[in-house]
Amino acid sequence: DAKTTQPNSMESNEEEPVHLPCNHSTISGTDYIHWYRQLPSQGPEYVIHGLTSNVNNRMASLAIAEDRKSSTLILHRATLRDAAVYYCILRRVFGNEKLTFGTGTRLTIIP
Amino acid sequence: DGGITQSPKYLFRKEGQNVTLSCEQNLNHDAMYWYRQDPGQGLRLIYYSQIVNDFQKGDIAEGYSVSREKKESFPLTVTSAQKNPTAFYLCASSHWWVQPQHFGDGTRLSIL
Numbered sequence: 001d002a003k004t005t006q007p008n009s010m011e012s013n014e015e016e017p018v019h020l021p022c023n024h025s026t027i028s029g030t031d032y033i034h035w036y037r038q039l040p041s042q043g044p045e046y047v048i049h050g051l052t053s054n055v056n057n058r059m060a061s062l063a064i065a066e067d068r069k070s071s072t073l074i075l076h077r078a079t080l081r082d083a084a085v086y087y088c089i090l091r092r093v094f095g096n097e098k099l100t101f102g103t104g105t106r107l108t109i110i111p
Numbered sequence: 112d113g114g115i116t117q118s119p120k121y122l123f124r125k126e127g128q129n130v131t132l133s134c135e136q137n138l139n140h141d142a143m144y145w146y147r148q149d150p151g152q153g154l155r156l157i158y159y160s161q162i163v164n165d166f167q168k169g170d171i172a173e174g175y176s177v178s179r180e181k182k183e184s185f186p187l188t189v190t191s192a193q194k195n196p197t198a199f200y201l202c203a204s205s206h207w208w209v210q211p212q213h214f215g216d217g218t219r220l221s222i223l
Contacts, residue, residue, distance in 0.1 A: 041216075042217065044201070046211040049211060101146075103152065
């Protein structure tokens with residue numbers, strides 16, 4: 001599996017936008033970029049995924065670099081409930097049944 | 112509401128004892144998965160199943176067993192052969208293996 005690199009931790013003020021970076025320089029053409037988040041003592045929650053184009057949903061936006069070697073998860077207006085560990089994961093379209101979770105980015109929201 | 116239910120939330124195992132963790136989903140998903148999470152770590156895949164009556168080993172299957180007799184159920188047994196079973200166990204499901212996975216709230220297993 002192609003590897004992703006994320007900062008161990010980040011802080012952001014409440015009600016401000018948050019940009020969570022992810023590097024994936026060895027990404028292949030058939031790898032989707034998935035983001036999950038995990039709140040304390042809960043299972044991970046799917047946030048968003050994309051292949052080449054930027055994606056938006058009710059939770060967040062995903063900005064993908066033109067060369068696809070990096071991406072950024074954008075939370076437009078952080079709330080205290082967004083404090084979690086965020087995982088950036090590559091998932092091949094065919095033949096890859098598992099999600100390979102690294103240690104993610106621990107996001108702290110400052111009131 | 113559709114979702115994944117894991118039970119119990121907390122479980123204690125005695126030395127030499129087998130224990131079974133329950134996972135039920137009413138999302139009509141084909142694929143189901145079991146992961147293990149140790150403190151401060153990411154998730155590691157134990158077993159997965161893409162269809163009923165079929166399952167495959169993941170990265171850390173030793174000391175674990177599963178069954179998939181019904182589409183909605185995928186129980187995990189932690190056997191006495193698993194020497195370090197203390198962990199947070201997470202069950203997930205997806206429509207097919209390429210789709211995003213939905214997770215339960217986990218079972219925390221400890222050794223007495």
